[in-house]
Amino acid sequence: MKIDPKSSADLSAQIAKAIRDSIIAGDLIVDERLPSEAELAEQFDVSRSTVREALKRLAAQSLIRTQRGAFGGAFVNRLSYPDAYGQQITTSTLLLSMNSVSFDTACEARYALERACAPLSADRRSADHLATMRAEIFRQQQPGLTDEAFCASDVAFHRALVDGADNPVLSYQLAGAVEAMQPLMNMITFTARSREEIVALHTRIADAIEARDGAAASAGLSQLEHYTIELARSVMAKRASREAS
Amino acid sequence: MKIDPKSSADLSAQIAKAIRDSIIAGDLIVDERLPSEAELAEQFDVSRSTVREALKRLAAQSLIRTQRGAFGGAFVNRLSYPDAYGQQITTSTLLLSMNSVSFDTACEARYALERACAPLSADRRSADHLATMRAEIFRQQQPGLTDEAFCASDVAFHRALVDGADNPVLSYQLAGAVEAMQPLMNMITFTARSREEIVALHTRIADAIEARDGAAASAGLSQLEHYTIELARSVMAKRASREAS
DNA sequence: GACTTTTAAATGTCTGACAAATAAAAATTC
DNA sequence: GAATTTTTATTTGTCAGACATTTAAAAGTC
Incomplete structure (x- = not known):
């Protein structure tokens, strides 16, 4: 030294x-x-x-x-998983907010990473993970739910999916993607999105995880990605036309 | 405040x-x-x-x-990608070294994440990315190469594969997996591994990327994962038997 | 106008001091 | 002798004040 x-x-x-x-x-x-x-x-x-x-x-x-x-x-200090999660989330949040990352780029990365977890989660998820996913879907259907609570439930749903893979290293790596990017996406799209549509897609994913069908879960995530990107496009287009007028 | x-x-x-x-x-x-x-x-x-x-x-x-x-x-400060990479790598390295993560767990996470990049990289990789992969394979075949240089070349190969996806957010997320876990794996297996075998698998992956065949690239990565895990098992077994005698 | 010098503002570093916390050691009490 | 209380030493947390160093703007000079 x-x-x-x-x-x-x-x-x-x-x-x-x-x-x-x-x-x-x-x-x-x-x-x-x-x-x-x-x-x-x-x-x-x-x-x-x-x-x-x-x-x-x-x-x-x-x-x-x-x-x-x-x-x-x-x-x-022994670097604990919660500490590492926290740093990962802070770094990811700042990186995204300070570097004018396009929505498509962030969205693509986020779903590509989550799809990597899907087959493992389908194989190994416990009843508890599945129950959490179902419970969050149920919560997302409640009419009085605020946008903030819906976003939090959305994050919790995906978190359960990722944790179902039962690989703490993978959960740590995904923390940034789920907890930093998902809220960012929600912020852009929450005005326009259809909760029914999202609940339907979440249900499809949960069904696939329940059936231990990793490929179907991946496909469900791809559909969710597609829906999110299209939604963002329409929001952007609407904004652009409003600014033009 | x-x-x-x-x-x-x-x-x-x-x-x-x-x-x-x-x-x-x-x-x-x-x-x-x-x-x-x-x-x-x-x-x-x-x-x-x-x-x-x-x-x-x-x-x-x-x-x-x-x-x-x-x-x-x-x-x-604008958090730059290199800064974020560095923090990601430091955190990942410490998390792994301080929490007795099993080799299988780290290996599984690392290859699951990299497979997530493979289809995107096959689609979008530039000639430059492919050339880097080929050059690193060539370097890995040189007889006089030290173990350290082989490890560095291994990292560079995978880095090029990930960067081929042309998604900086994904590259950032993968930095921890590739730059922190790969060296860890190399450290455990470098005594036993066959460079010929690894070069053959790298070549298969590069061929798939060249052919824009994402599925084949993913399959190649799975083979590499399988080879790495088997290698680690045999190294562990050898160690255990040596300690018993 | 171009160059040099001065100056003011800010961070970097040092010194010395005291407060607060804490666990070991010592003293006291029963 | 055991349990309790008090003392003490050590270490971090905070403060105040000083000086060094860097830097860019402002003033001065040719």
Whole structure:
């Protein structure tokens, strides 16, 4: 763990990188305690404030956790699935909102990834996953449901489908697609969409998952993708014509 | 942007969250300048050090960038694809290395995701993507190639396949799968694997992509998955028997 | 007008201090 | 002797103030 004082980068960034590299390389293992801030300051020959800024950078990435008091300190954190989900969702949300990604591109990626889960989910889904999907479809049919609640239920339905594959790595990878892109899509299309149509497509997908028919589930997802893209096109066209007039 | 002084969380974490939420909500737009550290300190009624720690947290997530000097300051950063790739890869690497994910689980997720790209890549790949795949296959046949170089070439091959889908969102999502899981797999299997076998499978996949045959490309990836899993099983079995003796 | 110097503003870093939390160690009580 | 309470040492969290460094605009100079 050494730093280059004549580098252009901030000292705190260099120190954070050095510690991060040690964690990734396995030199610092999970739950291992880092030296105290004062000791790190001495080791790196910087002030305690600089060390603290470096540690905050690592904390922001959930790489370490800190504890106050005697025998406290900074500890290498086991990156949990929920933490990883959260980072995945934040990153995906920002990437989409800041880079003028076309609706079609986001939609295509999102459904391509979900179709990858469909065969596995059809094979391995538990009764519980199926029950969740059915329950969300039921919820989506309630007349008084707000748009926000419908969107949340939509996400929950797809989440159950993905989780049915019983592969936590896949669920993690899909978190960004489902939880970041689905709301984005809903935001664009919720004014125009037909809940009946979506419920019908969700039902078709759930039927396929129940029948353990992965191909049919994939086909249902493709139909949903097609419906969503067409809907978005019509919304865009309507907007364009309104602006023209 | 307000903070709760009686909350248990650190002030710097609360302030970071407040600013992060403003960025995600769109109250702070890309390239907008945040108030200076001194002004933020006054607004939040904390010291400048605390504000700085909050800003370092945001910088670690590439949400802001800072510039020194007059008319410098902290600016909302456009999250670029390379930045998002990097975070995706770091998070995926750590998640896998810290959570005792089984080889089969990681392998299944990785190939399921890549198969999702295969049909799109077969449809849309450019001559350039195909040429990259062929070049990497050629490189993989060179006798003097080190294991590290072979792994890197392996990643580059799959990267080209994914990028052939011409969907940056998909490429971003796959970054974790390809760049984090592939090296992990190589690390486990590189002692036992047959380069000839892998080159043959890569060639089959490239042929399918060249012929614009998505189904065949998917099938090739499935074969590669099967080969990889069997290889890992035999490596594990060999290890187990060696330990028993 | 082109170039140089000055200046003001902002981040980066350091020092020293105190508050708050926390677990071990010591003291006290029964 | 065991249980409880108090003390103590350690460590992070926060603050205040200072100076260094960078940077671009403004002022000055030729």
